[in-house]
Amino acid sequence: xxxxxxxxxxxxxxxxAAGACARRPSxxxxxxxxxxxxxxxxxVAQNPWDLLAGYLPERVTPPKADxxxxxxxxxxxxxxxxxxxxxxxxxxxxxxxxxVKKPQEANRMATxxxxxxxxxxxxxxxxxxxxxxxWKEREGSAVGSTSPAWVILDLYLVxxxxxxxxxxxxxxxxxxxxxDNLLDADKFLKRKGQWVTAAELARExxxxxxxxxxx
Numbered sequence: 001x002x003x004x005x006x007x008x009x010x011x012x013x014x015x016x017a018a019g020a021c022a023r024r025p026s027x028x029x030x031x032x033x034x035x036x037x038x039x040x041x042x043x044v045a046q047n048p049w050d051l052l053a054g055y056l057p058e059r060v061t062p063p064k065a066d067x068x069x070x071x072x073x074x075x076x077x078x079x080x081x082x083x084x085x086x087x088x089x090x091x092x093x094x095x096x097x098x099x100v101k102k103p104q105e106a107n108r109m110a111t112x113x114x115x116x117x118x119x120x121x122x123x124x125x126x127x128x129x130x131x132x133x134x135w136k137e138r139e140g141s142a143v144g145s146t147s148p149a150w151v152i153l154d155l156y157l158v159x160x161x162x163x164x165x166x167x168x169x170x171x172x173x174x175x176x177x178x179x180d181n182l183l184d185a186d187k188f189l190k191r192k193g194q195w196v197t198a199a200e201l202a203r204e205x206x207x208x209x210x211x212x213x214x215x
Contacts, residue, residue: 035126036086036087036123036124036125036126037086037124037125037127038089038092038093038124038127039079039093039127039128039130040093040097040115040127040128040129040130041090041094041130042068042071042072042075042131042132043130043132044068044131044133045131045132045133045154047106049106049110050131051111051133051154052111052115052129052154052156052165052168053108053154053156053168054168054170056133057133057152060133060134060152061135062133062134062135063132063135063198067135068132070199070202071130071132071153071199071202071206072090074203074206075130076090078203078207078210087215088122092122092124093122096117096118096119096121096122097118099121100114101114101117102114112158112163113163115127115156115158119158119160120160124160126157126159126166127157127160128155128156128157128158128213129156130153130154131153131154131155131156132151132152132202133152133153134151134172135151135198136149136151136198137149137197137198138175138195138198140195148174148175148176148195149174149175149196149197149198149200150174150198150201151171151173151174151198151201151202151205152171152172152173153171153202153205153206154168154169155209155210156169157213169209169212171205173205175195175196
């Protein structure tokens with residue numbers, strides 16, 4: 001008899017719990033508060049310690065101001081920004097880049113700490129830090145180039161909480177004729193056999209890097 005009463009009591013508690021769960025407001029599963037990502041604006045790596053990893057070649061040509069604008073535009077298009085993805089663009093980070101104190105020491109640990117502080121200021125868990133090193137425009141046209149485009153850039157993914165560098169993507173590419181590099185046959189076909197611009201190379205790089213980051 002006592003066992004029967006326990007079973008009835010358990011059944012009633014289960015019904016009450018089910019009713020309480022049914023009355024809970026729905027949760028938007030498209031937004032994960034534990035995974036906020038912001039993308040910093042592109043900047044030029046002028047010194048070795050500007051890079052969080054990798055190296056700075058001896059002879060490089062930094063991009064001009066219009067190319068920097070192109071890079072930020074390409075990044076914004078490659079990574080759709082909106083609350084449904086919990087990803088924030090450079091507009092959220094720029095005020096922090098300007099307000100956070102620049103590193104006093106010329107070393108990578110100080111640079112990494114700076115970007116960690118920028119991420120904290122932007123109130124995000126992860127920060128993508130893009131750096132451009134070399135930018136050479138195509139000489140000629142899409143059908144014929146005497147000196148192809150060449151781009152070197154790096155993307156870094158920083159864990160803001162720990163201050164650790166959790167991923168790094170390096171891109172160093174100058175387009176060559178198909179006869180000079182048969183391994184690029186797939187890229188040759190994708191580009192429809194044309195000589196592309198530096199901006200088009202940058203777009204390929206950014207899309208590939210973000211894919212490797214899982215973004």
